[in-house]
Amino acid sequence: MAKVEIEVPECPEYPIIPRLKEGMMAHSKPYIAVEKFQHELGFPGELPENWQEAALDKMQDLLGKYRSFQVYLDSCVKCGACTDKCHYFLGTADPKNMPVARQDLLRKVYRRYFTLAGKYFPKLVGAVDLTKDVLDDWYSYYHQCSQCRRCSVFCPYGIDTAEISMAAREILASVGMGQKYCNEIIGKVFKIGNNLGLPEPALKDTLEGLEEDIFDETNVAVRLPLDEKGADILLITPSADFFAEPHVDGLMGYAKVFHESGVSWTISSYASEGANFGMFIGSYENMRRVAMRIRKAAEDLGVKRIMFGECGHAWRVGYSFLNTLAGPFDFLDPNYPVPQHICEFTYDLIQKDKLVFDKSENDEHVVTFHDSCNVARATRMGPKPGGQFTIPRAILKTVCNNYVDMDADTIHDATFCCGGGGGLLTDDLMEIRVKGAMPRMTALKKIVDEDKVTTLVAICAICKSQFIKTLPYYGMQMYMMHSLHQLVSSALVMQRLTEPADDSESESSDD
Ligand code: SF4
Ligand code: SF4
Numbered sequence: 001m002a003k004v005e006i007e008v009p010e011c012p013e014y015p016i017i018p019r020l021k022e023g024m025m026a027h028s029k030p031y032i033a034v035e036k037f038q039h040e041l042g043f044p045g046e047l048p049e050n051w052q053e054a055a056l057d058k059m060q061d062l063l064g065k066y067r068s069f070q071v072y073l074d075s076c077v078k079c080g081a082c083t084d085k086c087h088y089f090l091g092t093a094d095p096k097n098m099p100v101a102r103q104d105l106l107r108k109v110y111r112r113y114f115t116l117a118g119k120y121f122p123k124l125v126g127a128v129d130l131t132k133d134v135l136d137d138w139y140s141y142y143h144q145c146s147q148c149r150r151c152s153v154f155c156p157y158g159i160d161t162a163e164i165s166m167a168a169r170e171i172l173a174s175v176g177m178g179q180k181y182c183n184e185i186i187g188k189v190f191k192i193g194n195n196l197g198l199p200e201p202a203l204k205d206t207l208e209g210l211e212e213d214i215f216d217e218t219n220v221a222v223r224l225p226l227d228e229k230g231a232d233i234l235l236i237t238p239s240a241d242f243f244a245e246p247h248v249d250g251l252m253g254y255a256k257v258f259h260e261s262g263v264s265w266t267i268s269s270y271a272s273e274g275a276n277f278g279m280f281i282g283s284y285e286n287m288r289r290v291a292m293r294i295r296k297a298a299e300d301l302g303v304k305r306i307m308f309g310e311c312g313h314a315w316r317v318g319y320s321f322l323n324t325l326a327g328p329f330d331f332l333d334p335n336y337p338v339p340q341h342i343c344e345f346t347y348d349l350i351q352k353d354k355l356v357f358d359k360s361e362n363d364e365h366v367v368t369f370h371d372s373c374n375v376a377r378a379t380r381m382g383p384k385p386g387g388q389f390t391i392p393r394a395i396l397k398t399v400c401n402n403y404v405d406m407d408a409d410t411i412h413d414a415t416f417c418c419g420g421g422g423g424l425l426t427d428d429l430m431e432i433r434v435k436g437a438m439p440r441m442t443a444l445k446k447i448v449d450e451d452k453v454t455t456l457v458a459i460c461a462i463c464k465s466q467f468i469k470t471l472p473y474y475g476m477q478m479y480m481m482h483s484l485h486q487l488v489s490s491a492l493v494m495q496r497l498t499e500p501a502d503d504s505e506s507e508s509s510d511d
Pocket of ligand 1: 102
């Protein structure tokens, strides 16, 4: 793979204390969305003449709609606890990538126009006018935030920079400065059903090809059904699962688990995408439109349950907002949560001894798990607190003999983002992606050296794609990246040699 020339930061010892480099990343900006893609999402195609008024109107609108937004802007006491918690700050040393400084880019404008002190004594309270330079700074630095929420874990007031970053991006899009990567993708989901623009015949071919691959490997006819009416489960998964490595190996793993469980399932060609980039651009309306497609697919196919595959932010939107965006889901089986995660499903089968594994099949791997930020800090799994940390690890320890965790201050809710989340997984942002990956790469490199770890596992499509690109920059192999259900798949002993009969009661609902 061709590597872009980037000055890769050293992997230092903890704690990482960068020497400040003012303006270091001011040049980093994603491409702006062209008019066509802006219009499709209901945004203007370019900066209007009255952009300042329009931006402030939008800010007022958001302040009225989201109480948290105003609370976050009002309550920072500049204690500094968040300053060194952002992977982009640690990787770039640019002071504007300190979470509090990132918030201040917007807070200063908020103070100027929406607080009494800022209107009359702007200098005293650090308020500034909204100029084009300020808007450009927003565009740059709010696209150097992956909305990962790590800083908010350490903030004594719980201020969530991710929400401020989403609001800033929505204001930007509303004045014609939407981001090309995200907005183009959302348009494809509306038009074709997935991020890739993969039409139904191509998707059908792909799934049939995967069925053949599984048959060649196992001699068992495992199906990957498409648009099958009356199936029990609608699987919503990131479209990277249909073609990218190692994502696709995870999808084959889900198919084998479904086969062994005996439940019927289907993918929908209408809503084949789990990702919801509406969240990244902070647009409730676009997030809702994407989510409504899932509801329609579930209704049209007459399924009983909705299940999400390995995608971090899809699970965040699914777990935290699906019901608000597209509910109520009273037409689904009330015995199951809406939605469920594929890891919850597999874990439940493991708990009930419904799956047989040969762990030695994974003996070539010494495995570690990367907690994806959206799963770790914005969702949960299973009935117990912390299930989003324990369930994936429990599955891995069931299917692998060799498991090692990274340092405690870099996992669970303190996990470092992969560096490519929040709508930054685009080649025009490669520099910030590589630099932002440094804290995670540092923790990984340590256990590669000390514990001979060979295999990095994640349950997020973005993390997988990001690591494949960034691992070589830090002297590690892209092939060490694995899907969790890829390792499940390797160790799973296929007991059912034929297509399952309709005996879905074999997987019960008490999870
Ligand atoms: S990238 Fe994460 S840690 Fe950095 S400012 Fe954004 S939400 Fe906070
Ligand atoms: S930790 Fe919270 S209160 Fe302290 S500076 Fe950061 S955002 Fe402000």
